[in-house]
Structures are given as C-alpha cells and as structure tokens.
Amino acid sequence: MLKVAEAFLLALFIAGAIFVSHWIGQQAYTWMPPQATAEAQRVDDLFSFLVSVGAFVFLGLVGMMLYSVIFFRAKPDDYSEGHPSRGSTKLELLWLVAPTLLVLWIAAQNINIYRQLNILGLKQIVQLPLEAPADAAPEPDQLKAATKQIKVVAKQWDWTFEYPNQATSHELHLPVNQSTRLDLQAEAVIHGFYLPAFRLKQDMIPGREIDLVVTPIRFGKYRLQDSQYSGTYFALMSADVYVESQEAYKQWLVAAAKQPSEVANAAIAEQQQPPKTLFKTGWQTVTTTAVAKVAASQDGDS
Numbered sequence: 001m002l003k004v005a006e007a008f009l010l011a012l013f014i015a016g017a018i019f020v021s022h023w024i025g026q027q028a029y030t031w032m033p034p035q036a037t038a039e040a041q042r043v044d045d046l047f048s049f050l051v052s053v054g055a056f057v058f059l060g061l062v063g064m065m066l067y068s069v070i071f072f073r074a075k076p077d078d079y080s081e082g083h084p085s086r087g088s089t090k091l092e093l094l095w096l097v098a099p100t101l102l103v104l105w106i107a108a109q110n111i112n113i114y115r116q117l118n119i120l121g122l123k124q125i126v127q128l129p130l131e132a133p134a135d136a137a138p139e140p141d142q143l144k145a146a147t148k149q150i151k152v153v154a155k156q157w158d159w160t161f162e163y164p165n166q167a168t169s170h171e172l173h174l175p176v177n178q179s180t181r182l183d184l185q186a187e188a189v190i191h192g193f194y195l196p197a198f199r200l201k202q203d204m205i206p207g208r209e210i211d212l213v214v215t216p217i218r219f220g221k222y223r224l225q226d227s228q229y230s231g232t233y234f235a236l237m238s239a240d241v242y243v244e245s246q247e248a249y250k251q252w253l254v255a256a257a258k259q260p261s262e263v264a265n266a267a268i269a270e271q272q273q274p275p276k277t278l279f280k281t282g283w284q285t286v287t288t289t290a291v292a293k294v295a296a297s298q299d300g301d302s
C-alpha cells in the first residue's frame with residue numbers, strides 16, 4: 001500500500017515538475033528583446049526548450065533533495081554514520097543513460113534549428129551533410145530563397161554596407177518579410193556581426209566570406225554591435241539597422257545611390273580629437289583604417 005502511495009506521489013511530482021518547467025520555458029519568451037526576424041522565432045523556441053529542460057532537471061534534483069531531507073532525516077539524538085550506499089549498477093546505469101539521452105536530445109534540437117536558420121558557416125567549415133536528400137519535399141521554411149544580397153564589410157572601426165544597386169552606406173536597410181543574404185567580410189582582424197533583436201551573431205573572419213540569411217518581420221530601428229574585441233575603438237563599432245516596407249526600402253536605395261559614401265565615423269571623430277591628457281606625451285596613437293586610407297590617398301595626390 002505504501003509503495004502504491006509513494007509511486008502515486010512520485011508520478012504527481014513528475015507531472016507537476018513537467019507542468020512548471022514548461023510554464024517557465026514559456027516565460028523565457030518574455031526575457032528577450034522583441035523578435036525582429038523569422039530566425040528569432042526559431043532561436044527563441046530553442047531557448048525556451050533549453051530553459052524548460054534546465055528547469056525540469058533543477059526541480060527534479062531539488063525535489064529529490066527535499067524528499068531525502070524530509071523522509072530520511074536523522075532522529076534528533078542519532079549521531080551514527082549514514083549507510084555507505086555504493087555499487088548500485090541500476091543507479092549508475094540510470095545516471096549514465098538519462099543524461100546521455102538528454103544531451104543527445106538537446107543536440108538534435110540545436111542541429112534542427114541550426115538547419116532552419118540557414119547559416120552557412122557550419123557547412124563551410126565542417127561540410128556536414130545538412131542538406132535534405134534531393135527527392136525529399138523541402139520544408140517550406142527550410143528553402144528560404146534570399147533574393148537580395150548585401151555585402152557587409154567590417155573594418156577597424158566601422159561597418160560599410162554595399163547594396164545590390166552599388167549604393168554604399170554605414171546604415172543597414174532591410175525590406176520587411178523578405179529573406180536577404182548578408183555576405184559578411186572582415187578586413188584585418190576578426191569582428192562579430194551581432195544583432196540581439198535578430199537573435200543572430202556571426203563571427204567575421206578576415207579572408208573568409210560567410211553568408212547569413214535574415215528574414216526581418218518587424219518594422220523598426222535596431223542596433224548592430226560588434227561582438228568580437230577588435231582593438232582601440234571597438235566600443236564604437238556599431239551601426240543603425242532599419243527594417244522598412246519594400247517600397248520605402250526601394251526609395252532609400254535610389255537615394256543612397258546618389259549619396260557619396262561618407263567616411264566620418266565615431267572612431268575617426270574620436271581619433272581626431274586632440275588628446276585630453278595633462279601632459280603632452282607626443283606618443284603615436286592608433287590610426288583608424290579609414291584615416292590611414294584618406295592619408296594614403298592624399299599622399300598619392302601630392
């Protein structure tokens with residue numbers, strides 16, 4: 001009878017833990033910035049899944065500890081040693097198999113979401129056969145034909161975006177509800193393309209072109225921030241990102257094509273300020289790529 005009651009209590013506890021950890025996983029959606037891309041929805045699904053799994057393991061372990069403290073507490077005057085339980089094959093097998101299955105499940109979820117995100121980084125480096133077999137009907141969201149391609153160049157210390165109509169700008173403009181392929185290129189050192197609202201973060205390696213497909217779904221202005229320390233003016237390496245209607249995007253492209261690309265950016269402005277130090281050391285400072293280029297071109301003229 002006691003065994004039945006214990007089994008019932010255990011089942012009740014597991015059901016409760018599943019319910020609570022699922023609820024906590026649902027809350028995880030509110031911890032993130034608003035989802036600005038279709039990709040963000042996938043990443044949030046994965047994050048919510050991981051939070052639920054973590055919550056379930058946490059509740060399970062705390063539940064076991066509480067159960068032991070309540071039901072196996074020593075009597076007030078009992079100072080004897082506890083029974084040294086060792087060598088339980090069943091327990092050791094459980095402790096081996098359960099976490100292994102859990103980790104494999106998490107890995108499978110990650111690869112599944114990664115495939116849907118269509119980030120080519122992994123394929124380029126590891127050449128894993130991520131493509132679905134030719135005869136399999138592709139899932140609608142797996143085949144994201146990115147019609148537009150924008151070249152993103154990161155250099156010390158600014159972002160330059162080159163658009164299909166040859167316009168260049170230090171702002172990233174994207175049409176809403178359309179997949180755009182970003183061709184990420186870095187000059188000189190590693191930079192990181194990081195947009196929290198897009199839930200995308202991709203390192204940019206000099207000498208490598210890494211594609212990133214984004215499908216913005218939410219109008220607005222966002223902030224792109226470099227996520228890899230790239231030297232003196234790293235903190236200033238950020239850019240405005242605009243998600244706008246297809247019409248507005250086309251109009252902006254036409255206007256941008258007429259605009260000469262400005263050189264000035266925060267790093268250059270900062271670098272050109274006279275040093276605010278008490279003592280004039282006269283020590284050389286780090287020149288920004290753009291200043292070096294301007295200086296070189298001026299030398300060429302003279």
Ligand SMILES: [Cu+2]
Pocket residue numbers: 154155156157190191192226228229230234237
């Ligand atoms: Cu950088």
